[in-house]
Amino acid sequence: MTTNFQNSRFVFLLYCVATILLLGAQGTSSAAADQICDPCTKLNVDVIPPPATKPMPLDSVKDRDPELFKQIQAKVTDPRYTGELGNITISTHDKDGRVNGCVFLQNVPYWESGPAAQALVDVNRELAKRGKKLEADPLNGAGRTLGQEESIAWRNSGIHAKVGKSNHGFGNAIDFKLDPDPNAKQQVWDDPFVNATLHAHGWRQGDTWGPIKNDEHHWSFVGPGPAVDGPPPSP
Numbered sequence: 001m002t003t004n005f006q007n008s009r010f011v012f013l014l015y016c017v018a019t020i021l022l023l024g025a026q027g028t029s030s031a032a033a034d035q036i037c038d039p040c041t042k043l044n045v046d047v048i049p050p051p052a053t054k055p056m057p058l059d060s061v062k063d064r065d066p067e068l069f070k071q072i073q074a075k076v077t078d079p080r081y082t083g084e085l086g087n088i089t090i091s092t093h094d095k096d097g098r099v100n101g102c103v104f105l106q107n108v109p110y111w112e113s114g115p116a117a118q119a120l121v122d123v124n125r126e127l128a129k130r131g132k133k134l135e136a137d138p139l140n141g142a143g144r145t146l147g148q149e150e151s152i153a154w155r156n157s158g159i160h161a162k163v164g165k166s167n168h169g170f171g172n173a174i175d176f177k178l179d180p181d182p183n184a185k186q187q188v189w190d191d192p193f194v195n196a197t198l199h200a201h202g203w204r205q206g207d208t209w210g211p212i213k214n215d216e217h218h219w220s221f222v223g224p225g226p227a228v229d230g231p232p233p234s235p
């Protein structure tokens with residue numbers, strides 16, 4: 001089955017190819033030769049419209065995008081959509097498997113592992129009662145494929161785990177969207193009610209050892225059940 005999401009991918013790949021051909025025609029193709037599309041150059045977010053049939057929160061990835069499911073099923077048995085769209089970078093490889101570039105996809109439905117996605121939806125349901133909301137960072141903010149992890153490492157942008165080890169790859173991490181004001185004193189999750197609601201639903205800041213310096217918007221899912229901060233209890 002071909003989904004609109006796959007159509008978007010295809011349209012985007014065509015766009016990349018056209019860009020490279022154009023650069024080549026202008027005689028500036030040497031850099032383009034080893035980068036499919038410069039991932040550091042963000043495109044306008046509305047170039048690719050969101051999928052017409054955007055998945056509902058908790059729709060199964062397996063049903064909506066079998067190709068994506070194939071890429072993540074070794075680590076995530078039942079990935080579900082979170083109800084949000086965002087942007088992602090995905091890597092490309094040379095014939096030896098080395099990462100040699102990445103492509104940038106927009107308005108991609110975000111996913112997490114089933115229990116983590118459910119917990120996020122539950123958190124936002126609680127927050128909505130008080131007019132509050134948590135959103136994923138619009139760039140690689142939710143579950144990631146191995147290809148996405150590779151491209152993030154390739155770009156070497158931001159703080160990231162070793163490829164294959166990230167909680168994002170297991171669909172158990174989320175990077176929350178930051179306040180657009182760079183001088184903001186507080187982020188949404190600093191609000192005591194928001195913070196307590198996240199913990200009550202199994203989310204805590206950082207990974208195993210708690211908050212990560214300069215990566216405070218990274219939260220991981222340790223539920224089902226409430227999350228406590230600090231090192232994990234010994235087995």
Ligand SMILES: [Zn+2]
Pocket residue numbers: 168173174175217218219
């Ligand atoms: Zn993260």
